[in-house]
Amino acid sequence: xxxxxxxxxxxxxxxxxxxxxxxxxxxxxxxxxxxxxxxxxxxxxxxxxxxxxxxxxxxxxxxxxxxxxxxxxxxxxxxxxxxxxxxxxxxxxxxxxxxxxxxxxxxxxxxxxxxxxxxxxxxxxxxxxxxxxxxxxxxxxxxxxxxxxxxxxxxxxxxxxxxxxxxxxxxxxxxxxx
Numbered sequence: 001x002x003x004x005x006x007x008x009x010x011x012x013x014x015x016x017x018x019x020x021x022x023x024x025x026x027x028x029x030x031x032x033x034x035x036x037x038x039x040x041x042x043x044x045x046x047x048x049x050x051x052x053x054x055x056x057x058x059x060x061x062x063x064x065x066x067x068x069x070x071x072x073x074x075x076x077x078x079x080x081x082x083x084x085x086x087x088x089x090x091x092x093x094x095x096x097x098x099x100x101x102x103x104x105x106x107x108x109x110x111x112x113x114x115x116x117x118x119x120x121x122x123x124x125x126x127x128x129x130x131x132x133x134x135x136x137x138x139x140x141x142x143x144x145x146x147x148x149x150x151x152x153x154x155x156x157x158x159x160x161x162x163x164x165x166x167x168x169x170x171x172x173x174x175x176x177x178x
Contacts, residue, residue, distance in 0.1 A: 107139075 114122075126141045135141040154160055 122142070123138070126135065126138050129135075130141075133141075135144065154162055
């Protein structure tokens with residue numbers, strides 16, 4: 001920051017702050033741009049119509065079409081633009097947004113304690129039968145076992161309906177044995 005001969009440091013800083021706070025020039029509105037190609041006409045027509053979201057595919061153009069559009073008059077009304085775009089563009093198809101997984105679909109990691117014998121039995125059973133069953137992983141196998149036992153208990157104690165207790169009410173810490 002260079003100091004001018006007749007100005008102080010505070011004046012220099014004030015001038016810099018004023019220059020930084022001045023608004024930048026706004027770009028010209030899109031309607032002020034005159035379309036020159038069929039593709040630009042189609043884009044402007046889509047903006048004017050503002051219909052449901054659609055996938056717009058580019059239209060292949062011959063050199064003659066580009067040359068003739070460059071020699072046409074520059075002024076076009078929105079209706080003319082829409083008609084030209086409809087004639088030049090193939091019908092578009094509405095594409096659904098990609099499905100996103102909800103947080104409920106995301107796998108949950110659980111940890112629990114069981115005996116070494118239970119652990120050995122679980123893994124051995126999975127490893128010896130995985131080529132005969134539908135289970136792709138040990139997690140799939142364990143999830144299936146949990147689902148089967150939950151279904152059995154729901155049928156036995158709750159008329160086959162899922163239990164309605166909030167799972168967040170699980171007691172924390174060691175169980176109290178009276």
